[in-house]
Amino acid sequence: MSEQKTKLVEVPGGIIPERDVGQPPVLEVRHLGIDFGGLTAVDDFDFVIGKDEIGGLIGPNGAGKTTVFNLLTNVYQPTRGHILLGGVDTRGKKTYEVNKLGIARTFQNIRLFKTLTVLDNVLIGMHNGMGYNLGSSVLRLPAYWKQEKEAKQEALSLLSIFDMQDLAEVHAGNLPYGAQRRLEIVRALATNPKILLLDEPAAGMNPSETAELMENIRRIRDRFGIAVILIEHDMNLVMNICEGIAVLNYGRIIAKGTPEEIRKNPVVIEAYLGKKGGATDAEG
Amino acid sequence: MKTNRKTIPMPMRYLINTVLIVLFVLASTLFVNSDAVSGYFTKILMVIGINIILAISLNIATGYLGQLPLGHAGFMAVGAYTGGIFLKAVDAAKATGGTYYLYIAAALVLSGIVAGIFGILIGVPALRLKGDYLAIITLGFGEIIRVVLTNIDSVLGFDLTYGASGLKRIPKITTFFNVMLCVVLSCVVIHMVMKSRHGRAILSIRENEIAAESCGIRTTYYKVMAFTMSAFFAGVAGCLYAGYLGSLQPSSFGFMKSIEILVMVVLGGMGSMLGSILSATVLTALPEALRAFSDYRMVVYSLVLVLMMIFKPTGLLGQYDFSLSRILEKLMNPKKSTGKKEGASHE
Incomplete structure (x- = not known):
């Protein structure tokens, strides 16, 4: 599916496609963290996404992926760290103001005006x-x-x-x-966003619908020239369309890289499947 | 969205509707002012008109915004006292010709604005709450207004509200034509607002507040706006009420008045303007029609409500709204299977 492979380069804080180097990143997240009482839901979250990039955010259930989306749209105010949207710090802004600055999102449990x-x-x-x-x-x-x-x-x-x-x-x-x-x-x-956040867009879809969705996400990116970040459990979708992937576990990024790197990364495999031969001490 | 479907172009729709509304107002006024209609009947029609404005104004907050305020009579009281005091102060009864109508218009607008200001004052803190909490806080506000009006008889040495003895000798400015005009104007204004980006923003808050906010809608602003609009029209209705009765008692703006208005909205179907109008008419006329069985009329009234809640909990019309254009278009497209909803209501 992914015809042309985009070359990725490392910049401070993340990996972006080579074509975007030199332009300010659309979204830059620095050391983002939030505590709910004593529970640290997300910690030290660094993320950069360039114009036109499709980024993926994956991780086991409860890893804090949706919390990251809620932080990016200021539904929650972060305890630590900064979110820079085209160079503008969104700290203290309301959700609707963040939307005006260019972040639009969908919801895991559909929230339409029914x-x-x-x-x-x-x-x-x-x-x-x-x-x-x-x-x-x-x-x-x-x-x-x-x-x-x-x-x-x-x-x-x-x-x-x-x-x-x-x-x-x-x-x-x-x-x-x-x-x-x-x-x-x-x-x-x-x-009219600059960044589109998709929270499990393929949930509940059959394989042919998913394939269609995949094409559409790419088409949207090309037509509107926007960055897309998606949370998804369908690895087929993620591996096929994302140019960069961040893996989240227990609120921390445990790996970042291209789909190939993520697929081979032992830390990621461990987070999803547990340690080799460690079935007895695994408790989830 | 069938292409072969005949539709009336937009300016034509508005023209047809405007002409019909004007004709309707004039015809009904001429009819009511002729000898065929007794004074008693005219008075009931006036009360119906006032109740219609109250119901459609509460419908903004309840039906469109999806909140449950229980202090609507409070806004009505503010409007009624403002209008009453203003009319007394300018001595509207002695004015003649153009100035007389100017005074009436000024009184109506002023009452609306003062009630609207109270709407903002109450709305800003109250609309942080939802559901039952909002109901209680607005209920409290309504009662505060009533208690204050009962206990204050002079403000800074000026005799204004006359406390519990009531505000008396207000010029009786309310006529059938006045009421009719206010009803039509309120309906038109509310309709116009609801079929615009502002109205859609209000509806989106009812549907899903979180999604509305993430679509870039300033939810707090639009909540307060809807609430203020609701209060404004309640104030106008209050002013008409003052001009109709000629005297005001704080006790008539109690909790039961708020409930009465709410019942009209719920019975008609929350979010349906036509429903509010119909049920305001029926619920005002019913007690009068049942006067002969005076012992049982409250029983019938409550029976109607209970049956309604059992068999059609969404109200008489649900969210259906009347659209003349839709009916005309249906006639223009005979036997076209499903008449898709045009969604435009016109009074």
Whole structure:
């Protein structure tokens, strides 16, 4: 599947594709950590992702992957460390402000606006893309008509990425499961992000749907020129489309590298499968 | 999204709707002002109109925003007293011609704005809470308003609210036409806001707050905005109420009034403007129609509610909203299987 291999180079804090060297990284995470009471959920998390890169975040259940996403979108405020988004520190910002700065995400347990139509779901994502004020909407001034019309066309063209433009008037809650996951991605794209965070996009999909999703993620990356970070348990998907992978276990990064390096890394194999011959002292 | 489906172009829709609304207002006013309708009946129609505004305003906070405020009568009281004091102060009854209508308009807008300010003041701290907690805090606010109005009779030496004895001799400015106009304007404004990016933001908060926030929506801002809008229209309704009764008692804005309004919204279907309008009409007319069986009317009233909650918990209409354009388009496309929802409601 992965036709051309991207050459990766090491920069302080992470590995990025060679083509991005010299540009400031889209996202730079330094020594990020969060404690919940006495429990350290994530610690010393370093991560760099360049423009156009597809990065993967994997690890056993409970490793802290989703927590990292919540930290990146400021749902949780980090206890330690910094997140630099195109050079801007997001510390203390609200989730919606982080979204305006360019991080959009999907959720592990789908969070759509279920009783609204598919089109409305996407239009809500475009909320900040439209700038007309309350007066324009009450009086239906030209600004309203112009922006609503443009937004609707834009929304339909975004939906057409996943061939969903015919479902525009369907209520989001009535969509089949796979389509709901796709709609979440479209809604995230509608916020015009620089980085797209996908939390288990292939969960519950069959192999052919997964293969299609894989193509679509690549297409999205190429069309919009955005970075994608995905959490996924489907190793086939991760190994095929990610250019760089970070492996998380007990809240710490235990390995970083290209898919080949990760596949051979003994530390990663141990985290997933346990020590060789150590079945007796393994307790999970 | 069938291409061969005939639709009415946008400006036409608005034109048709505007013409129909104007005709409806004029025709109903002429009809009510003619001798065919008794004064008693006109008064009931006025109360229905006031209750419609109260119901659709609470529907913003309950149906669209998805919160459960129980202090709506408090905002109504603020609006009623503001309007009442203003009308007395300018002596609207003695004004003539243009100034008379100017005073009325000013009173209505002022009541709305003052109630709206209270909405912001209460909304900012209260909307940090959800569900039961929000219900309790707004309930508390409603009661505070009532208790304050009962106990304060003069402010800084000015006799304003007259405490428990009530505010009396308010010029009776409310006519059927006034009420009708306010109902229509409220419906139109709320409809316009809800079918815009602001309205969608409010709906998204009801659907999923976390997702809304991660879509870049300032949830706190839009919550307070919806709450303020809700308070604004409650204030307008309060002002009409003051002008209708001519005297105000703090005790009429108690907890039961809030519940009464909430019942209208829930019965009609949360999130449906048409539902709120219908159930406000029915629930106001029902006690009057059942006057002959005065002993049993509250029984019937509660029976209707209990049956409703058992057999149709989403309310009469659920989230369905009326759209004239949709009906016209259905007529234009005969026997086209499923009429897809256009989602536009028009009053």
